[in-house]
Amino acid sequence: MRLTAYRKAHFNAAHRLFRPDWSSEQNESIFGKCSNPHFHGHNYELEVGVTGEVDPETGYLIDLKILKDIIKEQVEDAFDHKNLNEEVPEFKTLIPTAEHIAYVIYQKIKPKLDPKYDLSIKLYETPRNFVVYSGD
Ligand SMILES: Nc1nc2c(c(=O)[nH]1)N=C([C@H](O)[C@H](O)COP(=O)(O)OP(=O)(O)OP(=O)(O)O)CN2
Numbered sequence: 819m820r821l822t823a824y825r826k827a828h829f830n831a832a833h834r835l836f837r838p839d840w841s842s843e844q845n846e847s848i849f850g851k852c853s854n855p856h857f858h859g860h861n862y863e864l865e866v867g868v869t870g871e872v873d874p875e876t877g878y879l880i881d882l883k884i885l886k887d888i889i890k891e892q893v894e895d896a897f898d899h900k901n902l903n904e905e906v907p908e909f910k911t912l913i914p915t916a917e918h919i920a921y922v923i924y925q926k927i928k929p930k931l932d933p934k935y936d937l938s939i940k941l942y943e944t945p946r947n948f949v950v951y952s953g954d
């Protein structure tokens with residue numbers, strides 16, 4: 819039996835959307851208030867989906883306690899109450915949009931899982947703005 823198991827998580831983080839190679843006016847015209855030089859914050863909600871075959875002996879797809887620990891170590895400890903632009907190395911070269919944050923979370927979690935699983939990252943930046951990244 820193939821299915822997807824999910825684990826939810828949460829982190830608060832500050833960010834600023836801007837390109838240092840653009841003028842303030844260019845940044846303001848594309849990123850609007852999200853380019854505010856003094857940063858702003860979001861309450862990010864994360865849903866990590868792991869897809870694969872259920873083990874008939876245990877009834878587990880994956881031990882969700884193990885998934886919880888991976889998310890804590892790779893995402894919550896790294897991002898929670900952080901300024902993403904200034905404190906998280908991955909965003910020294912990537913603008914911390916929801917798209918890029920979901921991509922980075924995928925890249926951090928995927929190597930920690932058995933390769934037999936497919937991984938999907940759903941990230942809510944606001945209650946109504948969210949992205950999904952499943953690799954490629
Ligand atoms: N494609 C993207 N567009 C936008 C992103 C993003 O990461 N990817 N991010 C932002 C802002 O950072 C932020 O998400 C917008 O916040 P806010 O202005 O509060 O959003 P809304 O006005 O849409 O608030 P709602 O309450 O959800 O209506 C902008 N765009």
Ligand SMILES: [Zn+2]
Nearest residue numbers: 833852858860
């Ligand atoms: Zn924002």
